Each structure stands twice: as C-alpha cells, then as structure tokens.
Amino acid sequence: MTATSGKSDRSRRKTWGQEHVANLYSLFVLSMIMNDGRDESDILRLALTSVAAVGPCRAEGGFLTVDELLVPTPAGWPHATSEIDDHLQHLRGREGPIPVPGREWGWAFALHTRGGGIGYLVVSAPSRPTGDEFFLIHVLAQQTAAALANATARRRERDHARELRRLNADRAAVNVRLANTISELEYQRSVHEVLSQAAAGGGSVAGIATAVYRLTGYPVAIEDRFGNLRAWAGPDCPDPYPKPDAAQHEELLQEAARRPLPVRVGERLIALAQHRGEVLGAMVLIDAAGSAGRQEEFTLDHACTALALELAHLRNIAEVELRLRRELVDDLITGTDDESAYARAAAVGHDLHGPHYLVAVQWVGRAADDAFVQAVGRAAAGLRMRSLLAGRSGMAVLVSEGRPRPEALHQAMVRELGSPSGSIGVGGRCDVPGEIPRSFEEALRALEVRQRSRSPNGTTAFDELGLYRILGPGGDYREVDQFVREWLGPLLDYDAAHHSDLAQTLSQYFECGGNYDGTAAALGIHRSTLRYRLQRIRDVSGSDITDVDSRLNLHVATRVWKVLGGSP
Amino acid sequence: MDERRARTPVPVVASAVASAVASAVASVGRVPLAPGDHLCALYRGRAEREQLLTPFIADGLREGHSCLLLAADGEGRALRDVLAANAPAVGPDSDGLQIMGPKESYLLDGTFDGDHMLDMLHAWSDSTFSAGNGTFARLAADMSWAQPLVQPAFIHDLIRYEMKATRWFMSCPQVGMCLYDLELFSGDLIIPLVKAHPKVWLSGMVVENPYCAGPEEELDPREEVLEPRAADEV
Known part of the structure; x- marks a missing residue:
C-alpha cells in the first residue's frame, strides 16, 4: 500500500x-491564436x-478604454454589468479586488501595455482560487493585453497603410492629370506651330485647311459665310459641293455664334471664323464616326482664329483693291492721261488696252451702295466680262473690256436683284483711256433714253440711239414723242387693238431699203403677207409710203419708236 | 467498448521533430507526421480547411493509403469531387477513400457518444489492417458538426474521446488529423483541445505538446485534473 501510496504521490505530483x-x-x-490578426473584440x-x-x-466581462471611457467589449457579454463598470472607475487603471454579487471572490485584471492601461479582464x-490558478488567469490577462496592443498596432498600421495607399492613389491621380496636362500642352504647342507655319507660308485659306487636316486626320472644309466651299483638305471632297438652304444656314451660323465651342450637326463639327463679331466663314471637320474630342475641338477653335485673321486680311485687301478700282474708275471717267491709266489699271489687275465700253447701271429703289455695286460685279463676272467697277452718283459704272451683251447683262442683274425694274446704258467704244469720259457720257445718254422710253426696263446702247444721239442729255422729248405719234399713232393704235405688227413691219420694210424679199425674210412671213400688210399700213395710216417726204418722216418715226422701246 | 483495446499499453507521444521527419509517412501543410500522430488542426475558414484537407487525403490516395474522411454534414459529395480533381489517378470512386458524415459516425444515434465512436474506429482499423499487407491509413475529421453542441458536459465528453482517440491512433500504422474551425469554436473548447492533443497545427506551424493529457490520465478514474470544469462548478 505504502509503495502503492508513494507511487500514487509521485504520479500525482507528476x-x-x-x-x-x-x-x-x-x-x-491561445496567445498565438489571439495574435493571428483578430480585432480587439475577438481577442477579448x-x-x-x-x-x-x-x-x-x-x-x-472585458472592458476596453476608448477615449478615457471603459467600454464593455465584446458588447453584450452577459455578466458585464454597470456596477462592475462603476467599481472599475474607482480602480483608476490599477488591478485589484472587485465585488461581484453572489461570488465570494472577484478580481479586475488590468490590461497593461507599454502605453499604459487599455482595459480590464474581470473574473x-x-x-x-489557489496561487497557481490565480497565476494562470494572470498570464491569460497579460497575453490578452499583449494581443490587444498588437491588434491596436496592426490597426494603426493598416490605417497608416490605407492612408499611404490613399496618398499614393492621390499622387498617381495627380501624376496622371499632370501627364495629361503636359500631353495637352504639347499637342497645343504642335497645333500652334503647325498653324504658325501655315501662316508664315502664305497663310492661305487652303493652307490652313491642310494644316488642320494634318493635325486632326479628319477631312476639313472651309466655307464662306454663305456655305460655299472655299477650301478642302483630305479625301472624299463632295463634287458638287452641296449648297445649304440660305435660311437654315443663317440660323445655324447664329446658333454657332452663341456657343463657345464647336457645334456638331450630323457628321459635321462646325466652328466659326469671326472678326469683331462678324462671321466671315466657317471651318468644318468631317467626323462621320463622332469620334472627335477635346483635342480636335481645340485645334478647330485655334485654327478658326487663324482663319478669321486670314479672311479679315483678305477682305481688307479686297476693300483696298475695290477702293483703288473706284478711284481709278472715277479718274478714268473724269479724264486722266493714258500712261497713268494703263499703269494704275494694271496695278489692280486690269488691262486697259484694247476696246472698252462704259456701262451705266441704275435700278429702281436701289441706292448705289456696296451691295448694289457688288451685285453688278457678280452679274458681270457671271457673263465673263472683264471690267473695272465703281459706284457713282446713284448708279454703278462698269468699264468693260469688249462690248457687253446688253440684254444678257440686264437679265443677269434681274437674277441678282430679283427685280426687273432697272435700266442699263452702254456707251460707245473707246480705244484709249482718254476716250473713256466720252463713252461714259454716251452711256449716260443711252441710260437716260432708256429710262424715258415707254419701256424703261432693259438695256440701251448708244450705238443704237440713231437720231437720239443728236439730242442732248436732259432734253425734252415731248416733241419727239408727238412726232412719233403724228406719223405712227394710227398704226400703233391699230396694232394695240388688233394684236398686229404693222409698225414693226413698216420699220423692217424701211430698214431693208424697201426690198420685199429682204423684209419678208427678216419678218419670217410670206411675200404676199407683206404685200397685204403694206396695203393695210397705207389704209390705216393714211400715208403714202411712196411719197418722198412721207417716206422720210415715217422712216425717222420708226427709228425713234425702236429706240424708245419698240412698243406703243 | 472493448476492454482489451482500452488497456493496450502504448508509449506516450513525445517524439522530437527530427525523429518525426525521419519516420514521416504523411504531412500537413509541409509539416511531416509520424505513424501514430494525432494532430489537432486549428484553422480559420473553409478555404484554409481545404488547403489542409485536400492534399492530406489526396496524397494518401496517391500513396495507396486507406483514407477515412469524417466530413461535415452535407459536404461529403463536394469533398469527393474536390479530391477527384486533385488526385485524378485515383478517381472519385476509389476504394481507398471512405467518406462518412456526422450522422453516420459521431452522431450515429442522434447524440454524441465517444465510446461508440471509438468502437466504430476500431472496427474500421480491424477491417483496414486485417489483410496484414502492410497498408497505412489516414483519418481526417472535420469537427464543425460539434459547434452547435458546445456546452461544458459536451466538451468533457469530447475531450475524453480525443484522449482515447490518441491511444487508438498509436495502436495502428496510421495518422489522424482533427480539424477545428477557430471561427466556430472559442477558448472554452480550444484550451482543453490543445491540452488533449500531442500536436497542434496553427497558422502553418506544428506545436508539439509533450505534456499533453495522455491516455493514462484519462484512464485513471481518480484523476480529474485534466477534465474541463463546467461553468456551474465554478
């Protein structure tokens, strides 16, 4: 038994x-588990x-010090009462006994770290308990405090790492923005350089279009204020270039002028070239895919500035040239020496050598302003007339190289102005500049004759005035009219009443020198018809066309009648 | 329980790491295990469990070991698929692998009875080693099923079972691993578990416990010092 008892004691000690x-x-x-990354609540x-x-x-219960307050942790632990909390406040961070209702022994183990007390473990x-049992709980509390300190350090480290990541992300974002800004600035510099080179190389409108095409890769159109193509760069230029509806185009320009950025209309990205508030033209990027972005908009905007300067420059040149032309025309009309006239005309691109004709154009209700003069210029250009043009005393004056086609010019003006109510007088031929004042006077006389005629809308050439040439400008034509009425009145009245052509037939008869065959051919009628008409003329007029005096007066009357418009 | 089996003397497991390496027949997370080892693996979460479990069983199948997997409830099929994917040569229907859920093992009668469970393990080892062909066996037990049952009396029974299981592991050429999820179990179970296992795996390390409560202590009815105290006792 003793042996057995001794063995049992050794076994018990072991x-x-x-x-x-x-x-x-x-x-x-357990300490390893506590330190495997858990948070404070899990550890407790x-x-x-x-x-x-x-x-x-x-x-x-477990308690953690948060902002100098003891917070039960984890929340909801069944024995962590407010009474315990109160007793812990009295301990002020030290460990020691604590009364627990219904329990003989209670103890608050302070959770200490290097930074001081961070809470309590209350048991x-x-x-x-025995000393060994107390020792084990004490070790548990110490390990818990160490694990809590590690968890706090880890949390701070995580917060720090998170803050570092945030700062790094912020820095990366700033770097990206900076890189974008640099890239944008470099692009803008290249835009500036290319457009500057285009300007230095002559700065033509076509050059600007080419530069924008090179910078963006999109086809570029430059249009005038009316939507007409001035320049194209890139592939697939439409032929013919579509002409926009005038009203819609004007509306578009007004809309675009109100906006600070280019306007997109379908596949067209449009920016305006404006100078002192006036739209001079438009630059259009053809972007069918709608892929143009900020860089293209910047390029367009910058190029439009260059384009506006170029267009304004071109217009200034045109205005100077126009003024020079006007002054030249004024001097030619008032008379200048031939050599000077040739030189000045050559300076504005016109060759004064060769036959020229002065043309005076006046339209009812239209002042001889720039718009009217430009309309005359377009009409003349449309007829391929090479001319000098100026506005003068309520009319536009053309110094035309070669004889103009009178009726064609009038019709062209009607198309330009939308009104037939206007008169054109064409002077006689002048072979040297010194004859221009005379041709101008003749043009004025032809214009006056046309305007005073019964058919004032049309063109009258001085060459065709016949007897009217001998009438001075500004004279009274009532006697002439009475003369015409005296000799042709019955025929004209008859023609008006019966829609016949007796006056025209008589006029043609005299112009053909009384030749029946020639007259019939000119009128496109049969010889017997002519004979019938001449008989009717004798009957209606009561005049004998074989009588020398009557024949002369009738011939003069038909000439005057023709000059005055050929109608009653 | 068979008294002869319970009284079979076995050496206390206190082998040094060096000797374990020398006689290693299996490993857990690159940590070698020796025949008779009973490892308590404390893992966190399903992913870490599979990192431990899958190679342990898959390696055993490749080595030709007999493997018994006591899986968590309803996870047997999924684990078999995972193992098949990791050991394709063996295949999902390998004879070497037996998977049982808690209702077929720990909770066979609806409640946990450690002695019945040990009888089952002994029957399994009798069957596995009866041929005498020198085969080796591996057992892995996912103990997640125990979480809803945790209370002082259950902990007492479970720890007593684990101690006896240590003796059983040492009785045959086999190794075993009990897997406890730290996200499911708290200190009230972890402390006695650590005391009852000769080896504990935690965060990639194996911590040896030469002073673990061995079968001798468990068998002495007068010694209750290793048994966990019930809350109502304190």
Whole structure:
C-alpha cells in the first residue's frame, strides 16, 4: 500500500506538473491564436471564453478604454454589468479586488501595455482560487493585453497603410492629370506651330485647311459665310459641293455664334471664323464616326482664329483693291492721261488696252451702295466680262473690256436683284483711256433714253440711239414723242387693238431699203403677207409710203419708236 | 467498448521533430507526421480547411493509403469531387477513400457518444489492417458538426474521446488529423483541445505538446485534473 501510496504521490505530483505545464502550453497556443490578426473584440471574446478552461473562475466581462471611457467589449457579454463598470472607475487603471454579487471572490485584471492601461479582464469565483490558478488567469490577462496592443498596432498600421495607399492613389491621380496636362500642352504647342507655319507660308485659306487636316486626320472644309466651299483638305471632297438652304444656314451660323465651342450637326463639327463679331466663314471637320474630342475641338477653335485673321486680311485687301478700282474708275471717267491709266489699271489687275465700253447701271429703289455695286460685279463676272467697277452718283459704272451683251447683262442683274425694274446704258467704244469720259457720257445718254422710253426696263446702247444721239442729255422729248405719234399713232393704235405688227413691219420694210424679199425674210412671213400688210399700213395710216417726204418722216418715226422701246 | 483495446499499453507521444521527419509517412501543410500522430488542426475558414484537407487525403490516395474522411454534414459529395480533381489517378470512386458524415459516425444515434465512436474506429482499423499487407491509413475529421453542441458536459465528453482517440491512433500504422474551425469554436473548447492533443497545427506551424493529457490520465478514474470544469462548478 505504502509503495502503492508513494507511487500514487509521485504520479500525482507528476500529473500536477504536467497539468500545469499543459495549461501554460495551452495559453501559449491561445496567445498565438489571439495574435493571428483578430480585432480587439475577438481577442477579448477569446480571453473571456478561456477563463473557465484554465481555472475555477467565471469571466464577468472585458472592458476596453476608448477615449478615457471603459467600454464593455465584446458588447453584450452577459455578466458585464454597470456596477462592475462603476467599481472599475474607482480602480483608476490599477488591478485589484472587485465585488461581484453572489461570488465570494472577484478580481479586475488590468490590461497593461507599454502605453499604459487599455482595459480590464474581470473574473470571479465561488471561492478564492489557489496561487497557481490565480497565476494562470494572470498570464491569460497579460497575453490578452499583449494581443490587444498588437491588434491596436496592426490597426494603426493598416490605417497608416490605407492612408499611404490613399496618398499614393492621390499622387498617381495627380501624376496622371499632370501627364495629361503636359500631353495637352504639347499637342497645343504642335497645333500652334503647325498653324504658325501655315501662316508664315502664305497663310492661305487652303493652307490652313491642310494644316488642320494634318493635325486632326479628319477631312476639313472651309466655307464662306454663305456655305460655299472655299477650301478642302483630305479625301472624299463632295463634287458638287452641296449648297445649304440660305435660311437654315443663317440660323445655324447664329446658333454657332452663341456657343463657345464647336457645334456638331450630323457628321459635321462646325466652328466659326469671326472678326469683331462678324462671321466671315466657317471651318468644318468631317467626323462621320463622332469620334472627335477635346483635342480636335481645340485645334478647330485655334485654327478658326487663324482663319478669321486670314479672311479679315483678305477682305481688307479686297476693300483696298475695290477702293483703288473706284478711284481709278472715277479718274478714268473724269479724264486722266493714258500712261497713268494703263499703269494704275494694271496695278489692280486690269488691262486697259484694247476696246472698252462704259456701262451705266441704275435700278429702281436701289441706292448705289456696296451691295448694289457688288451685285453688278457678280452679274458681270457671271457673263465673263472683264471690267473695272465703281459706284457713282446713284448708279454703278462698269468699264468693260469688249462690248457687253446688253440684254444678257440686264437679265443677269434681274437674277441678282430679283427685280426687273432697272435700266442699263452702254456707251460707245473707246480705244484709249482718254476716250473713256466720252463713252461714259454716251452711256449716260443711252441710260437716260432708256429710262424715258415707254419701256424703261432693259438695256440701251448708244450705238443704237440713231437720231437720239443728236439730242442732248436732259432734253425734252415731248416733241419727239408727238412726232412719233403724228406719223405712227394710227398704226400703233391699230396694232394695240388688233394684236398686229404693222409698225414693226413698216420699220423692217424701211430698214431693208424697201426690198420685199429682204423684209419678208427678216419678218419670217410670206411675200404676199407683206404685200397685204403694206396695203393695210397705207389704209390705216393714211400715208403714202411712196411719197418722198412721207417716206422720210415715217422712216425717222420708226427709228425713234425702236429706240424708245419698240412698243406703243 | 472493448476492454482489451482500452488497456493496450502504448508509449506516450513525445517524439522530437527530427525523429518525426525521419519516420514521416504523411504531412500537413509541409509539416511531416509520424505513424501514430494525432494532430489537432486549428484553422480559420473553409478555404484554409481545404488547403489542409485536400492534399492530406489526396496524397494518401496517391500513396495507396486507406483514407477515412469524417466530413461535415452535407459536404461529403463536394469533398469527393474536390479530391477527384486533385488526385485524378485515383478517381472519385476509389476504394481507398471512405467518406462518412456526422450522422453516420459521431452522431450515429442522434447524440454524441465517444465510446461508440471509438468502437466504430476500431472496427474500421480491424477491417483496414486485417489483410496484414502492410497498408497505412489516414483519418481526417472535420469537427464543425460539434459547434452547435458546445456546452461544458459536451466538451468533457469530447475531450475524453480525443484522449482515447490518441491511444487508438498509436495502436495502428496510421495518422489522424482533427480539424477545428477557430471561427466556430472559442477558448472554452480550444484550451482543453490543445491540452488533449500531442500536436497542434496553427497558422502553418506544428506545436508539439509533450505534456499533453495522455491516455493514462484519462484512464485513471481518480484523476480529474485534466477534465474541463463546467461553468456551474465554478
């Protein structure tokens, strides 16, 4: 028994030792678990649930110091009462006994770290634990405090890392923005350089279009204010270039002028070239895919500035040239020496050598302003007339190289102005500049004769005035009219009443020198018809066309009648 | 329980790492295991469990070991598929692998009875090693099923079972691994578990416990020092 008892004592001591070491070992493993990345609440929960496993104790609660207040952690632990909280406040960070209702022994283990107290682990027991049992709970509290300190450090480290990541992300974003800005500035510099080179190389409108095409890769159209193509760069230029509806185009220009950025209309990205508030033209990027972005808009905007300067420059040149032409025309009309006239005309691109004719154009209700003069210029250009043009005393004056086609010019003006109510007088031929004043006077006389005629809308050439040439300008034509009425009145009245052509037939008869065949051919009628008409003329007029005096007066009357418009 | 089996003397497991390496027949997370080892693996979450479990069983199948997997409830099929994917040469219907859920093992009668469970394990090893062909066996047990049952009396029974299981592991050429999820179990179970296992795997390390509560302590009815105390006792 003794032996057995001694063996039992040794076994009991060995078992106690093993048990104690095993408890410490289990606390060591528990410490590893506490330090495997858990947060403060998890660590305290692990400590609280372990208390009963390492001694005869019960966990009353865990408390963490947050902003100098003790916060029960984890929240909702069943024994963590407000009374315990109050007792802990009295301990002021130290550990010590604490009363727990219904328990003989209670103890608040302070959770200490290098930074000071961070909370409490409160336990209780039905009786005071042994020193070994107290020691194990104490170790558990120390390990818990260490794990909490590590968790706090890890959290701070995480916060720090998160802050670093945020700062790095911010810096990366700033770098990206900076890189974008640099890239944008470099692009803008290249735009500036290319457009500057285009300007230095002559700065033509076509040059600007080519530069924009090179910069953007999109086809570029430059249009005048009316939507007409002035220049194209890139592939697929439409032929013919579509002419926009005038009203819609004007509306579009007004809309675009109100906006600070280019306007997109279908596949066209449009920016205006404006100078002092006036639209001089438009630049259009052809972007069918709608892929043009900020860089293309910048290029368009910048190029439009260059284009506006170029168009304004061209217009200034045109205005100067126009003024020079006007002054030249004024001087030619008033008379200047031939050599000077040739030189000045050559300076504005016109060759004064060769036959020229002065043309005076006047339209009812239209002042001889720039718009009217330009309309005359377009009409003349449309007829391929090479001329000098100026406005003067309520009319436009053309110094035309070669004889103009009178009726064609009038019709062209009607198309330009939309009104037939206008008169054109064409002077006689002049072979040297010194004859221009005379031709101008003749043009004025022809214009006056036309305007005073019964058919004032049309063109009258001085060459065709016949007897009217001998009438001075500004004279009274009433006697002439009475003369015409005296000799042709019955025929004209008859023609008006019967829609016949007796006056025209008589006029043609005299112009053909009384030749029947020639007259019939000119009128496109049969010889017998002519004979019938001449008989009717004798009957209606009561005049004998074989009589020399009557024949002369009738011939003069038909000439005058023709000059005056050929109608009653 | 068979008294003869319970009284079979076995050496206390206190082998050094060096000797374990020398006689290693299996490994867990590159940590070698020796025949008779009973490892408590404390993992966090399903992903870490599969990192431990899958190679342990798949390697065993490749080595021709008999493998018994006591899976969590409803996970047997999924684990078999995972293993088949990791050990394709063996195939999902390999004879070497037996998978049982808790209702077929720990909770066969609806409640946990450690002695019945040990009888089942002994029957399995009798069957596995009866041929005497020198085969080796591996057992892995996912203990997640125990989480809803945790209370002092259950912990007492479970720890007693684990201690006896240590003796059973040492009785045959086999190794075993019990897997406990730290996200499911708290200190009240972890502390006695650590004390009851000769080896603990945690965060990639194996911590040896030469002072673990061995079968001798468990068998002495007068010694209760290793048994966890119930809350109402304290």
